[in-house]
Structures are given as C-alpha cells and as structure tokens.
Amino acid sequence: xxxxxxxxxxxxxxxxxxxxxxxxxxxxxxxxxxxxxxxxxxxxxxxxxxxxxxxxxxxxxxxxxxxxxxxxxxxxxxxxxxxxxxxxxxxxxxxxxxxxxxxxxxxxxxxxxxxxxxxxxxxxxxxxxxxxxxxxxxxxxxxxxxxxxxxxxxxxxxxxxxxxxxxxxxxxxxxxxxxxxxxxxxxxxxxxxxxxxxxxxxxxx
Amino acid sequence: xxxxxxxxxxxxxxxxxxxxxxxxxxxxxxxxxxxxxxxxxxxxxxxxxxxxxxxxxxxxxxxxxxxxxxxxxxxxxxxxxxxxxxxxxxxxxxxxxxxxxxxxxxxxxxxxxxxxxxxxxxxxxxxxxxxxxxxxxxxxxxxxxxxxxxxxxxxxxxxxxxxxxxxxxxxxxxxxxxxxxxxxxxxxxxxxxxxxxxxxxxxxxxxxxxxxxxxxxxxxxxxxxx
Numbered sequence: 260x261x262x263x264x265x266x267x268x269x270x271x272x273x274x275x276x277x278x279x280x281x282x283x284x285x286x287x288x289x290x291x292x293x294x295x296x297x298x299x300x301x302x303x304x305x306x307x308x309x310x311x312x313x314x315x316x317x318x319x320x321x322x323x324x325x326x327x328x329x330x331x332x333x334x335x336x337x338x339x340x341x342x343x344x345x346x347x348x349x350x351x352x353x354x355x356x357x358x359x360x361x362x363x364x365x366x367x368x369x370x371x372x373x374x375x376x377x378x379x380x381x382x383x384x385x386x387x388x389x390x391x392x393x394x395x396x397x398x399x400x401x402x403x404x405x406x407x408x409x410x411x412x413x414x415x416x417x418x419x420x421x422x423x424x425x426x427x428x429x430x431x432x433x434x435x436x437x438x439x440x441x442x443x444x445x446x447x448x449x450x451x452x453x454x455x456x457x458x459x460x461x462x463x464x
Numbered sequence: 465x466x467x468x469x470x471x472x473x474x475x476x477x478x479x480x481x482x483x484x485x486x487x488x489x490x491x492x493x494x495x496x497x498x499x500x501x502x503x504x505x506x507x508x509x510x511x512x513x514x515x516x517x518x519x520x521x522x523x524x525x526x527x528x529x530x531x532x533x534x535x536x537x538x539x540x541x542x543x544x545x546x547x548x549x550x551x552x553x554x555x556x557x558x559x560x561x562x563x564x565x566x567x568x569x570x571x572x573x574x575x576x577x578x579x580x581x582x583x584x585x586x587x588x589x590x591x592x593x594x595x596x597x598x599x600x601x602x603x604x605x606x607x608x609x610x611x612x613x614x615x616x617x618x619x620x621x622x623x624x625x626x627x628x629x630x631x632x633x634x635x636x637x638x639x640x641x642x643x644x645x646x647x648x649x650x651x652x653x654x655x656x657x658x659x660x661x662x663x664x665x666x667x668x669x670x671x672x673x674x675x676x677x678x679x680x681x682x683x684x685x686x687x688x689x690x
Contacts, residue, residue: 307554310690333466333556343547347486348479356479357548360472360562361555363465 260284261306261409261440266315268298268305275301276312279461285408285438287455288431290445297462299444300340303411306442307337319409333361336407338415342398346387350378350397353386358404372400376426391418399430410434412443428452472557476565477572484573490538494574495581498531502585513590520589521650525643527585528578528603529610533632535574536614539566540685544622550689563685564678567615575607591654598653605666606646612673613638619681622688642669 261283268276275298283289291299304310306317308328317324324331344353351369358364373382378396381389386397395418402410410431416424431441432452443449467475484491505523506516543549543566552562582603583596591599617634621627649662 309550309553329556329558331556332554335554335556337550337554339547339550341547343551345479345483345546345548347483352482356475357551359475360467360552360557362467363471 260318260320261442262316262318262321263302263306264316264318266302266305266312266317268301268310268312270301276305276315276461278315279459280315281457281459283440283442283457285440286435287457288435288441288443288451289457289459290443290449291459291461292445293461297460299461300413302461303337303339303413303442303444307335307411308332309337334408335411336402336405336409337411337413338398338402339413340417342394343401344386344394344397347385349385350382350389350400353397354401354404357401361405364404368404369400372403373397375403376400376430377422392420392423395419396423396426399427403430408439410439410441410443412441414444414446416445416447416449424449466556469558469561472562473565476562477569480566480569481573484569490535491573491577494531494535495577497534498527498578499581499585501527501530502582503588506588516588517590517592517654520586520591520654521647523589524582524586524599524603524650525606525647528582528607528646529636529639529643531578532574532607532610532614533635535570536611536618536631536635537628539570539615539618540622540688541618541627544685544688549622549685553686553689558682559685560678560682563615563619563681564674567611567678567681570615571608571611575611576604579603579607591650594656595650595653598659599650602646602649602653602659602663602666605663605670606642606649609642609666609670609673610635610639612670612677613642615677615681616684619684619688622685623690642666645669 264280266276266279279302281289291302293299301310305312308324319331354369373379376396376399378400381393386394415427419427428449428451434441502523509516509519540549553559579600582600586596586599614635617631620634621631624630645662645665649659649666652659
C-alpha cells in the first residue's frame with residue numbers, strides 16, 4: 260500500500276505541490292494529470308525519494324518510506340522523462356548492468372523483456388543509434404525486469420507510436436492485474452482495461 | 465534475489481571500464497596533459513639535470529593533481545546527465561558502496577595509468593632510475609587519495625552550471641596534504657632516503673578517504689539529484 264499524505268513542496272519560490280494526498284493499494288493505477296508545470300514529475304520524484312517534501316509523508320507498507328529507503332527502493336521501478344540508458348552501450352548491455360545491480364538477471368530474462376517490449380531487433384545496437392521511441396521501449400523492458408511492485412512512470416508513452424502506446428497500456432494492465440501498483444504521469448488520456456484506475460488532477464488540490 | 469554487494473561492485477566496475485574503453489579520448493586526455501606539463505618544464509626552466517631534479521617532485525605532483533582534476537570532471541557528470549545516478553539511488557542498494565566502486569574505477573582508469581607513466585616524464589626531469597619505483601608507489605597511493613577526495617567535490621558540483629571551475633576550487637585546498645606528503649615521498653626517493661614516513665601519511669589519508677569520502681559523496685550526490 261502506497262500512501263501519500265499532505266505533500267507540500269516548493270521549487271524555489273513556487274509552491275508546486277499543495278497538500279497532495281492519495282492512497283494506492285495492490286492492483287490499483289493512479290494516473291496523474293494536469294497542465295505543464297502542475298507538478299506531476301515533482302510528485303513522482305518526491306514519492307521516489309529523489310526530492311524532499313517540506314511537509315507531508317510518503318508511506319510504503321504502512322511505514323514511512325524514508326525510514327526504510329533501501330527496502331522501499333528495492334520494490335520500486337522509476338522511469339523518468341529520459342530513459343536512463345548509456346549511449347555507448349547496447350540495449351542488452353544497458354539492461355544487464357542496470358538490472359544486475361538490483362538483482363541477478365539472466366540473458367533469457369533480458370531477452371524475454373526485450374521481446375515483450377518489441378525491442379529485440381535492435382537490442383545489440385548501440386543505444387546512441389536508436390530512435391527516441393526505441394530507447395523508450397528498452398527502458399520499459401528495464402522496468403519489467405526490475406520485478407518491482409510499485410511502478411512510477413513519468414509520461415511513459417512519450418515518443419512512442421500507436422503500437423508503443425498500446426504496449427504501455429498493456430504493461431500497466433498486466434502489472435495491475437498481478438497486484439502491482441502503478442502511478443503514472445500522463446498528458447493524454449490513457450485507455451486501460453484494468454478496473455481500478457484513479458485519475459488525480461494536479462494543480463487543482 | 466537481491467544482488468550481493470560484491471556483485472554490485474563488480475558490475476559497476478565492469479560497466480565503467482567498458483564505457484571508458486569505448487571512449488578512449490576521455491582516458492587519454494588527463495594522461496597526455498600530465499606528460500605535456502611534465503615535459504614542458506625542462507624546456508622553460510633549465511637544461512641542467514641537477515636543478516631539474518630539485519624541481520621534479522613539485523612538477524610531477526602538481527602535474528598529477530591538475531590532470532586528476534581534468535579526469536574528475538567525468539566521474540559523475542555523464543551518469544548524472546543520463547539518469548544512471550538516479551537509478552543507482554533508487555536501486556535499493558547502497559549508493560555509498562556504488563560510488564566507492566565508481567571512484568575505485570576512476571583511479572584504475574586515471575590515477576594508476578598516470579603513476580605508471582610517470583617514469584617517462586620523470587626521466588626528462590632527471591629523476592634517477594633507483595627512485596622510479598618509490599615515485600610510482602607514492603603517485604599511485606596519492607592518486608587514490610586524490611580520487612577519493614575528488615569524489616566529494618564531484619558530488620557537490622553535480623548541480624552546478626560551471627561545475628569544472630567549482631570542482632577545482634573545492635578540490636585543490638583539500639588536496640594540499642596529499643600534495644605535501646606525496647612530493648616529500650618523491651623528494652626522499654630522489655635523495656635516496658627512506659620514504660616510509662610520508663608514505664604512511666599518504667596511506668593514512670587514503671584510509672581516511674575510504675572511510676569518509678564515499679559517505680560524503682553519496683550525501684552530495686543525493687542533494688545534487690534534487
């Protein structure tokens with residue numbers, strides 16, 4: 260269970276998050292919407308622990324996430340605006356190193372994730388040579404490989420074609436149907452089959 | 465199953481080594497800078513080997529310090545820009561440990577090659593062959609301490625726009641003890657005296673660095689990621 264209670268966060272003199280609160284349980288997806296600058300990315304980063312809110316708290320499994328940060332992070336996958344990939348490594352190498360530091364990962368698992376996200380054809384090519392959409396697919400494979408319960412996705416469909424956008428929706432549906440939790444910042448409405456979807460508009464709290 | 469600390473360190477080192485050898489220019493720049501600085505001195509100072517020998521410890525150590533500053537700029541910068549450091553911080557593993565592994569790799573790729581290539585520059589400065597081994601050892605140990613100290617500055621300057629200048633301003637004062645004991649060790653090696661006392665001090669600085677620098681660097685990186 261993820262509980263966000265009364266988050267207030269300033270960036271410089273801007274009061275970006277004004278008492279944001281919500282709860283997300285197993286099998287639930289929270290879609291964050293709002294205008295540019297409404298604080299979607301800020302909220303995701305605050306939940307992840309990359310930003311310190313001035314007030315409020317993020318709790319994971321009924322305990323403050325900050326208190327048991329490593330345990331919380333082990334169950335968390337965060338995908339930001341830019342896919343965290345090294346341009347000089349291939350997609351496969353990137354996943355081997357980035358997932359390997361979290362857990363032991365086999366070549367078969369990496370192949371499976373790359374196949375699932377439609378990234379097999381270019382998995383041995385240097386990431387520098389890939390399009391933005393292809394990089395996003397590799398990064399999504401990384402999210403799958405973490406095996407994390409909680410996904411924090413910042414505009415996961417950015418740069419993806421229609422197929423890719425459907426893929427993201429399917430991946431979220433799968434994660435939710437397996438009892439996972441997804442919090443995603445989205446610009447456009449997303450059609451999800453999962454029943455338990457909560458829309459949270461920022462900038463209106 | 466969560467990866468062990470050893471596996472994590474192995475992967476961080478392997479990744480950084482692979483990246484470094486795919487971008488050899490970043491590896492070679494500090495080394496070339498050191499060689500050029502050290503070999504320019506005989507051209508501008510004096511051709512007399514006895515006088516060059518007196519200046520050699522200072523020239524070698526200042527050259528090593530400046531070239532280590534060049535290399536330090538790359539320690540965390542690329543990883544911060546492409547989101548790798550964020551993934552480190554969110555991996556559920558110890559950020560301190562991963563940054564320590566990165567700093568050790570940085571030394572392997574910059575400090576150690578510099579120490580091993582120093583005899584070439586030292587020859588131009590009239591350093592006797594008998595002193596080479598001790599000089600290399602002092603530069604290797606001192607270089608490790610410099611990498612650890614530099615990791616703190618590199619972490620602190622992550623969010624800064626003109627990080628390179630700030631990095632130098634932060635690192636240079638911290639480096640004074642390493643410079644003093646390192647140059648002393650080289651001076652003693654050239655004079656044929658025992659180098660143990662300054663080497664013990666360099667060792668102590670390296671141990672202090674191992675103990676504190678990764679913790680400070682991790683704290684600085686967390687702030688830099690905000």
